[in-house]
Amino acid sequence: MSAMEKIAIIEDDPGIRTVLRLAVRGFATVCEAERGDEALALVVRERPSLVLLDLMLPGLDGLEVCREIRRTPSVASTPIIMLTAKSAEEDIVRGLEMGADDYITKPFSKAVLIARIKAVLRRPASAQGPVRLLSGLTVDEASRTAAVDGHPLALTRSEFDLLAVLVARPGRVYTRPQILAHVQGEEKDVTERTVDTLMVGLRRKLGEWAAHVETIRGIGYRLTP
Amino acid sequence: MSAMEKIAIIEDDPGIRTVLRLAVRGFATVCEAERGDEALALVVRERPSLVLLDLMLPGLDGLEVCREIRRTPSVASTPIIMLTAKSAEEDIVRGLEMGADDYITKPFSKAVLIARIKAVLRRPASAQGPVRLLSGLTVDEASRTAAVDGHPLALTRSEFDLLAVLVARPGRVYTRPQILAHVQGEEKDVTERTVDTLMVGLRRKLGEWAAHVETIRGIGYRLTP
DNA sequence: GTTTCTTTGTCAGGATTGTGTCAGGAAAAT
């Protein structure tokens, strides 16, 4: 994070906007929109490195905004952090399904906010080259190869895609429907439990690295860096 | 960027065309069209390494031109930079969705223009001269000959093109549609399985080198270095 | 602490899909 990052704030409450703006001052510039239907245009124009997205918005619902961003190729990979009321757990799950990277429940402390933001920004920006994780896991999308400590893994197509999804954003939780959507390009109307079965094979082949693949009970799976 | 690049300019305003032509002089030659319905033919004929595409065109809309190019396999991967009025945000979004690589809003400065162009061009340099791989495979695009341990191979046109694609990026996985797009310059609406059949012939002629041609089940093929 | 309910791990077979291969005819090159 050598240069200044740019963060887009989509939030209708001026008070919260100010809080956010002040919180990130020091390591990021901001651009703002207060209506959901202005959000996509703002993101396309400004190409922020992160989007803070309130779920309760006038004009267009936050979840819809999230989906729009993910469907627009030029900005589809922009990280999104949702801001949501503590109670709306259902929205959280749906938001994650829709491709949000993380969520923060209101009210939030400045410390938590900054920590989450930095955690998201600190990720390798969707680079093309091979992704390398600490403990020696290497995943290369171009050659579709994966290796642990230089030792290549014989993964099936689905297993590789599964691993690729998790590796794309280490630490982020993926729900089963979300994983299925990535693993089988099209909808094929498949039981969610299929993911578990795939995970068995993947974990087996990962050997001791399998310990990094965490099950988040009630939600899905994630990779711990 | 060792050699001179070729840039296609699709723009109806003669004044802007001149500005563009002068701006890129020094590192690129140009070919031009003023009508949208001439654009695809120009691109197919000239095979430019970049297309500058105005969105407001007589004959055929710029967005349509963009889509046509992306749908024509032989030139589908040509980078496209859109030229658009600042206000037309909707068009920008749709253009990016349609596969454009970048956009520049009018009026633009010469510096921005050149920076964007060079950024786009500065990618996969298709190297020239014979390519040599470790185990003794030699592929020379110029003379269209290939040899294993100095022993020339009698490849058909398609077989050579197929090998050339794989050799261009050893290790990278190519899907069948991708391979077809390269092997048959024009779109010919051919079954994907044709690639398999070609691969049979290629592998046979490669002899023991065939072991380096890997099948990635469910995806395509790849060369192992 | 025990019971009950939900969620996940695991496995084995059957269904599905992908690939190697070939032969024959169309298309192109000579």
Add this chain to the structure above:
DNA sequence: ATTTTCCTGACACAATCCTGACAAAGAAAC
């Protein structure tokens, strides 16, 4: 006209995937 190359369709075989069932592990209720 002859030869070469290309494409299609079919078949067999193999890899992989999905389902359904049960066991195990947590979480919640009592």
